Amino acid sequence: MLDKKHVPHLLMVFPFLALFAVFFLYPIVSGFVYSFYDWNATTTSRFVGLANYQRVIHSRDFSKAMWNLGSYIVITVPVGIAVAFCLALLVESFKGFWQNFFRSIFFMPVVLPMFLAATIWRWIYTPNIGLLNTIRGLFGLPSVQFLNDTSTMLYSLIAVDIWVSAGFNMVIILAGMKNIPRHYYEAARLDGASKLQEILYITIPMLYPVLFFVTTYGVISALQVFDTPWLLTGSSFSQYGGRQNALLFPVMDMMGRGFGELKFGQAAAYGFILTTVIVSVTAVMFALRKKGHQP
Amino acid sequence: MTTDVGLIRSAAPNYALDLSIWTVLKWTVAICVAIVAVFPIVWMVNVVFAEPGVPVSINPRLLPTSLSAGIAKINTILSETGYLHAYYISITYSLLTIAGVLLFGSMAAFEFALFEFPGKRPMFAIVMLSLMVPTAVTLIPTYLLTANLGWLNTMQGLVVPGLASAFGLFMLIQFMRTIPREMIEAARLDGASHFQIYRHIALPMSRNALVTLAILTFMQTWGNFIWPLIVAPSPQMYTVGQVVGLFNAPFSHVTVDIVMAANLLAALPPLIFFLLFQRKIVEGIAMSGSKG
Amino acid sequence: MADLQIINVSKSYGAVEVLRDVNLSIASGEFVVFVGPSGCGKSTLLRMVSGLEEAPVGEIRLEGKVVNRVDPAKRGVAMVFQSYALYPHMTAFQNMAFSLTMAREPKALIKEKVGRAAAILRLEKLLDRRPGELSGGQKQRVAIGRAIVREPKVFLFDEPLSNLDTELRVQMRAELIQLHANLGTTMIYVTHDQVEAMTLADKMVVMNGGIIQQHGTPLGLYDDPDNKFVAGFIGSPKMNFIKAKVEAVRADAITLSDLGGRSRLELPFRNFDAGIREVELGVRTEHINIAQDTGATDILAARVAFVEELGDVTFIHTDLSTGERLVVRSSKARHRGSTECFVKLDPAGVLLFGTNGERIRSA
Numbered sequence: 001m002l003d004k005k006h007v008p009h010l011l012m013v014f015p016f017l018a019l020f021a022v023f024f025l026y027p028i029v030s031g032f033v034y035s036f037y038d039w040n041a042t043t044t045s046r047f048v049g050l051a052n053y054q055r056v057i058h059s060r061d062f063s064k065a066m067w068n069l070g071s072y073i074v075i076t077v078p079v080g081i082a083v084a085f086c087l088a089l090l091v092e093s094f095k096g097f098w099q100n101f102f103r104s105i106f107f108m109p110v111v112l113p114m115f116l117a118a119t120i121w122r123w124i125y126t127p128n129i130g131l132l133n134t135i136r137g138l139f140g141l142p143s144v145q146f147l148n149d150t151s152t153m154l155y156s157l158i159a160v161d162i163w164v165s166a167g168f169n170m171v172i173i174l175a176g177m178k179n180i181p182r183h184y185y186e187a188a189r190l191d192g193a194s195k196l197q198e199i200l201y202i203t204i205p206m207l208y209p210v211l212f213f214v215t216t217y218g219v220i221s222a223l224q225v226f227d228t229p230w231l232l233t234g235s236s237f238s239q240y241g242g243r244q245n246a247l248l249f250p251v252m253d254m255m256g257r258g259f260g261e262l263k264f265g266q267a268a269a270y271g272f273i274l275t276t277v278i279v280s281v282t283a284v285m286f287a288l289r290k291k292g293h294q295p
Numbered sequence: 296m297t298t299d300v301g302l303i304r305s306a307a308p309n310y311a312l313d314l315s316i317w318t319v320l321k322w323t324v325a326i327c328v329a330i331v332a333v334f335p336i337v338w339m340v341n342v343v344f345a346e347p348g349v350p351v352s353i354n355p356r357l358l359p360t361s362l363s364a365g366i367a368k369i370n371t372i373l374s375e376t377g378y379l380h381a382y383y384i385s386i387t388y389s390l391l392t393i394a395g396v397l398l399f400g401s402m403a404a405f406e407f408a409l410f411e412f413p414g415k416r417p418m419f420a421i422v423m424l425s426l427m428v429p430t431a432v433t434l435i436p437t438y439l440l441t442a443n444l445g446w447l448n449t450m451q452g453l454v455v456p457g458l459a460s461a462f463g464l465f466m467l468i469q470f471m472r473t474i475p476r477e478m479i480e481a482a483r484l485d486g487a488s489h490f491q492i493y494r495h496i497a498l499p500m501s502r503n504a505l506v507t508l509a510i511l512t513f514m515q516t517w518g519n520f521i522w523p524l525i526v527a528p529s530p531q532m533y534t535v536g537q538v539v540g541l542f543n544a545p546f547s548h549v550t551v552d553i554v555m556a557a558n559l560l561a562a563l564p565p566l567i568f569f570l571l572f573q574r575k576i577v578e579g580i581a582m583s584g585s586k587g
Numbered sequence: 588m589a590d591l592q593i594i595n596v597s598k599s600y601g602a603v604e605v606l607r608d609v610n611l612s613i614a615s616g617e618f619v620v621f622v623g624p625s626g627c628g629k630s631t632l633l634r635m636v637s638g639l640e641e642a643p644v645g646e647i648r649l650e651g652k653v654v655n656r657v658d659p660a661k662r663g664v665a666m667v668f669q670s671y672a673l674y675p676h677m678t679a680f681q682n683m684a685f686s687l688t689m690a691r692e693p694k695a696l697i698k699e700k701v702g703r704a705a706a707i708l709r710l711e712k713l714l715d716r717r718p719g720e721l722s723g724g725q726k727q728r729v730a731i732g733r734a735i736v737r738e739p740k741v742f743l744f745d746e747p748l749s750n751l752d753t754e755l756r757v758q759m760r761a762e763l764i765q766l767h768a769n770l771g772t773t774m775i776y777v778t779h780d781q782v783e784a785m786t787l788a789d790k791m792v793v794m795n796g797g798i799i800q801q802h803g804t805p806l807g808l809y810d811d812p813d814n815k816f817v818a819g820f821i822g823s824p825k826m827n828f829i830k831a832k833v834e835a836v837r838a839d840a841i842t843l844s845d846l847g848g849r850s851r852l853e854l855p856f857r858n859f860d861a862g863i864r865e866v867e868l869g870v871r872t873e874h875i876n877i878a879q880d881t882g883a884t885d886i887l888a889a890r891v892a893f894v895e896e897l898g899d900v901t902f903i904h905t906d907l908s909t910g911e912r913l914v915v916r917s918s919k920a921r922h923r924g925s926t927e928c929f930v931k932l933d934p935a936g937v938l939l940f941g942t943n944g945e946r947i948r949s950a
């Protein structure tokens with residue numbers, strides 16, 4: 001079956017596929033195998049069946065991380081998209097230069113590496129002398145330990161998160177808005193629709209696929225949140241998650257078990273548990289979308 | 296004619312008044328959001344370019360106050376820490392990654408987008424499925440593989456595992472699909488070999504997509520924190536991100552202005568890139584989003 | 588200068604047979620036009636000659652040599668595509684020079700050859716432009732220039748003019764005829780526009796359903812088609828077809844009856860096969876005349892459906908009582924608004940076809 005004429009094609013795809021197989025497929029398979037073994041860098045490995053999975057699921061950190069993740073996603077995704085949508089509407093209401101100008105300015109935080117955004121914000125959140133607390137001081141309010149008070153930590157994280165991602169989602173939503181044919185709006189205007197009605201009955205329904213993409217993408221990346229909370233808290237393998245693990249998230253927990261405690265088997269199991277969660281959530285979202293499409 | 300003009304005149308003031316309330320509101324909101332968006336960045340710049348010992352936050356201001364102080368801080372960092380070396384590592388890491396992603400991605404995309412060959416469909420399906428797999432699963436096994444290869448703390452350890460970018464491939468395939476089949480056939484008749492068609496037709500025709508992918512890859516590599524952190528933990532291989540992390544560590548005993556100077560240096564390349572290529576970047580993101 | 592033979596060539600995509608047993612011989616320097624309805628396999632045949640499509644069954648011989656397995660680039664054929672297929676990132680010059688660049692010809696030679704082709708096509712002033720900055724006609728000329736530069740043995744054109752507007756198409760047609768006269772190279776040209784085919788072709792090849800129906804000179808096919816398909820395909824307006832019964836067969840004439848329901852027609856015909864009871868008459872519009880109702884049996888009554896008045900000629904579309912459509916061409920009389928008319932067929936212009944569509948020829 002292997003004709004000579006196919007050889008050039010196969011040669012051209014080979015480098016990519018080889019790298020892909022070695023650094024993507026093989027790790028997945030080997031990770032799956034690791035997840036059934038108890039081993040670390042020094043001891044020899046030992047088959048333990050599902051023990052790693054059980055240990056992960058029954059650990060207190062896991063429940064805490066999952067709980068945190070749930071609360072985080074439930075707030076950050078809808079609020080983030082609402083903010084992005086409003087920003088897109090705002091930008092869209094400008095013309096020419098100013099549209100470009102505001103689009104670029106609003107997008108600026110996306111350009112900053114995540115590690116930088118997080119560190120800048122850490123300083124802004126600093127108790128007493130940080131920017132936010134200084135401003136509070138001007139109004140005679142007491143200093144808040146934004147990143148060390150369990151009642152504010154999650155919200156502080158979400159604020160950074162939205163600050164970072166709103167521009168990204170805004171750009172995608174804007175592109176979607178540009179694709180809505182003008183004549184829909186013209187027809188609505190002839191029918192005497194108000195601005196708000198236009199948004200409710202034309203913009204949002206027409207943006208459905210884009211909003212779905214942004215939501216799905218947002219949920220998938222939120223499920224893997226790592227950089228920001230890691231940097232806002234201790235940012236080392238010996239210290240992460242913040243006070244009372246209020247900012248402990250699954251990927252962080254997994255990394256800690258792997259690189260902090262060198263329990264690679266558990267970490268691998270953790271990875272697969274997480275993947276299962278992510279894939280199921282994604283599947284549910286796609287299923288819901290299908291359902292939403294049926295008349 | 297005259298009645299027409301009259302009509303427009305009488306309608307105009309109402310319209311303008313209506314607009315002006317809306318306009319004022321919209322400008323106010325836009326400017327406030329703009330301030331929120333850029334303030335942390337401006338603040339960072341202000342902290343750096345201010346006399347040391349003046350806690351900037353107590354007296355927030357719009358413009359930097361001391362250029363020389365800022366330059367002095369940057370000098371201190373560059374001369375007294377491994378920052379320059381980290382810069383070198385980060386740039387090398389980014390450039391090699393861009394080169395690899397573009398080269399291997401475009402070669403494979405060329406085939407997937409324009410030709411039929413045995414195994415194409417299953418291969419393509421597997422690569423596309425991988426877009427759904429979270430990095431979380433592969434991170435640790437990939438790290439272990441890299442370690443087994445003896446690539447910890449090496450440049451190849453940083454770069455090579457990230458080269459098979461399914462996202463990059465997907466983006467380039469989408470683009471190359473728009474190259475007409477007849478164009479390829481014309482080149483074939485003109486005596487171009489398979490590789491020459493790739494080199495002289497497909498690559499130049501995909502220039503826009505390649506530039507966009509290069510920029511996105513740069514942004515992503517430069518901002519990649521987690522992979523260098525685990526795969527290159529030795530100080531000789533510190534990337535900018537890790538060095539910034541050190542400055543930020545709780546017990547580093549460095550003052551805020553020095554930390555921000557370090558941050559500013561790290562932010563500079565992507566910010567400059569953004570100012571130069573903002574349209575390409577924004578369009579690239581919009582494109583990858585709307586295709587998804 | 589090259590002659591080309593296509594011998595027993597067939598082609599299928601999976602179970603779908605696209606070409607069946609194609610045989611064709613093309614002399615050196617001939618301008619051959621493949622014509623036929625959409626999907627009949629013209630492009631496929633052309634692409635098999637070019638080598639872009641494999642030819643697993645049958646033989647394609649160029650200058651006597653079998654080229655089925657020869658790489659397209661090495662066959663010495665050049666192709667001009669309907670979509671031009673110009674490289675958008677290269678200037679007109681670079682487009683035309685591409686094949687020479689690939690062959691690593693010296694710069695001076697490339698310049699000279701491209702310059703010569705540009706002169707033939709009057710492109711000298713446009714050489715620095717990119718395809719995006721050229722009009723449709725100019726793009727097509729660059730595409731032709733790209734083919735000329737290669738000095739091919741055979742030029743292949745796949746509907747090169749169909750993206751142009753009518754006026755430009757007529758002009759480019761004239762230029763192609765001129766080009767063929769200048770170069771004297773074998774050219775194969777695909778179109779589904781029969782007027783284009785008639786005006787360009789030395790030899791016209793009519794295809795339908797993957798089969799060559801007939802080939803020959805354009806007028807040869809017009810006057811003497813082998814079957815009903817060719818007869819109907821060539822000529823505008825289309826040839827009229829009327830069913831008839833064979834009433835009487837004599838040595839050098841036959842009598843047909845039931846034309847348009849009731850009329851009869853006496854036709855000179857030698858050696859008619861007396862076993863055939865039903866035929867179909869093919870008559871071109873110019874062989875039908877408006878007549879007076881003299882009550883003669885060879886007059887057909889028709890009802891006028893609509894009239895196309897083009898000034899110099901008038902086409903009267905009429906319906907016979909059998910429901911058959913008959914288009915009459917009248918260059919003298921203009922339509923006066925009547926709804927009934929009488930027509931008479933000119934026996935010299937009547938062709939006979941069997942019920943299977945094949946031509947029945949007088950021996």
Ligand SMILES: Nc1ncnc2c1ncn2[C@@H]1O[C@H](COP(=O)(O)OP(=O)(O)OP(=O)(O)O)[C@@H](O)[C@H]1O
Pocket residue numbers: 600603605623624625626627628629630631632779
């Ligand atoms: N790659 C292919 N796979 C399957 N069928 C094909 C393929 N290419 C062409 N065909 C079929 O072969 C037949 C002939 O195609 P071809 O392109 O030769 O037609 P054509 O005569 O050039 O028509 P047109 O005038 O529309 O260009 C068509 O029915 C087409 O559907």
Ligand SMILES: [Mg+2]
Pocket residue numbers: 629630631745
């Ligand atoms: Mg065709």
